[in-house]
Structure formats: structure tokens, C-alpha cells
Amino acid sequence: MDFEKAALLRDQIQAVDRVVEGQRIATTVRGEQDVIAFAHDRDQAYVQVFFIRSGKLIGRESFVLQGTRSEQPHQIMSSFIKQFYGSAPYIPPLLLLQYPVEDMTIIKDWLQSKRGNRVHIQVPQRGSKKQLVNIVAENARQGLEQLKIKQLATQTALTAALDEIKRELCLSRLPYRMEGYDISNIQGMAAVGSMVVFDKGKSKPSHYRRF
Template sequence: MKVAAEALDFEKAALLRDQVQAIDRVIEGQRIATTVRGEQDVIAFAQEKDQAYVQVFFIRSGKLIGRESFVLQGTYSEEPLQIMTSFIKQFYSSTPYIPPLLVLQYPVEDTAIIENWLQSKRGAKVQIQVPCRGNKKQLVKTVAENARQGLEQLKIK
């Protein structure tokens, strides 16, 4: 990639960069698959100034099957708890599937009320966790790092 960039072959350098990123995503998915079990969504975000970049990892049968990112505007004066609560309410009001476990970077306001709301939408128990240690905490750190990198990419564009 560096050789292509130095030779001013930027298209080839970009292609190589994309291939490296694709390999990294596969490796990341395999690493995650070895540390978690079951079905869960893992949600974390990075915030700077008036923007928050939210990253959601979808884990099904212990494997990372996908991820989505969202950019929230107007978050300058909001605390992490408020951002997470607002996102959870908005995202799960329109998503077709709610897993039995949400693993979050930050707590939400009125956890029991939100769990009950999600449970009524899902038709089965839903639990919200903010891990303090272990594999789930490490997974949240990974998702948060992805969010931070996404926010950095936004600043470049």
C-alpha cells in the first residue's frame, strides 16, 4: 500500500487499503466469536463537539453477523446516559428484531422501564447490561474503538 502511494498510484493504494480493512473485519469477527455466546447487540459511541458516532454490533449464535453505524447531531450538551437512552429508544422502536441481551457502553435512564418496553416488543425477556469486566467489557471496548475510528473518519471527510 505504501509503495503504491509513493508511486502516486492512489487507486491501487486505496484498493489495497480496502483489502486490508476487509481482512481486519474478518479477523475481528472471528476474535469476537470466540469470546461471546448467544444473541446480543453491543452498542457504544464516541462523541466530539456536537456529534456522536454510534456503533452497533449484531451478534447471533455467538458470531458477529453485522454492524451498523449512526451519526447523531446536536449532542454537545448531552451526557452519555442521555445519548444512549435516546439512541436505544429510537433504534429499537423501528428495528424488526430485538435480541434477549443489549450490552451497552453506558447505562440508560429508567432501565427497568426500557427493558419492559423492549420485552413487550420482543415478546420475551430482554436484559440490558453495562459490563464492568470480562469478555463483554472487552467487547464493548472494541465497539467503542470502532466508533472512535468512525468519528475520526467523519472529521477527515
């Protein structure tokens, strides 16, 4: 019951934070714009996009990019812009970014061709727009921390499951890779074999085989 109360209190606090955040943004900006920032740690980046219309925060979306270990911030931003606006139903006249993008002119021309009108890309260094980018960046940082906590909890549960399998089967070490085989046939003929693979407790469909 205490956990339920704690969860309810957490949700209430988050709801208040969203209202306060919306008020801060409403007094900071005018017009239509998307604000994009991310937090980066090891091999993943957590991206936040705030949608501002008529000076009001009308929504937000978050995305997780994997395989970013060797990428620089401007490369991550460029990659995200291309992926996100490649299928976005609407492109606002202004994008406020935490980091510059590669090939700014090419990306800007591409966005303008999709929008059918001018698109401005800015990386604010000071003032109210910079404050707005900082708000989104802080949200991304918090989102990444929450994501890492969830991933750690999942990994802890998987390790516990592998440890149980190790004990039950009297193995000398954790079974990080497990393969399962099935042989089927029709009336004793046309035998078909299949293999499924689990790596560190997670299924690996790309490693499945049929023989």
C-alpha cells in the same frame, strides 16, 4: 494510479481486519446480542451497533446523532436505544451497552413488551463482554475520526467555493449567507415571489420563502 493502489490496499487491510475482528468476537461471546457503543465529540455522536447471532458477528450498522453537545453519555445512549429499537424488526435477548441508560426499568419493560420475552441490559465492567464493548467502542472512535475528516474536506471545498465567489464579485468578505429571488407571473398577473437561501455554501430549505 498510486492513489488507486493505495485505495485497493486500504480495502484489503480493512477486509482482513473484519475477518480478524469476527474471529475475536466468535471466541468471546455466545448467543444472541446487540452490542452498542459510541464516540462523542462536540455536537455529534457516532454510534456503532454490532449484531451477534449464535456467537458470530453477522453485521453492523453506524449512525450519526447531531445536537448532542449538551448531553451526557447516558442521555445519548438512552435517546439512541429509543430511536433504534422503536422501529427495529428484531430485539435480541441481551443488549451490551457502553453506558447505562436513563430509566432503565422503563426502557427494559418497553423492550420486553416489543420482543414478547425477557430482555437483559448489561453494562459490562470486566471480562469478555467488556472486551467486546471495547471493540465496538474502538470502531465507533475510528468511524468518528473518518467522519470528521470527510466533514473537514467538505467544509474546505465549500470555503474555497465561497472565496471564488468573493473574488468574482469583488466582495469585501466571504458571502456566508446568499439569497436568491425569483418573481414569476401568469400573463402579467398573479405575481409570485420566491426566495432560496444558502448558508455557508449549503442550501437551507427551512429558510426558503414564498411571497
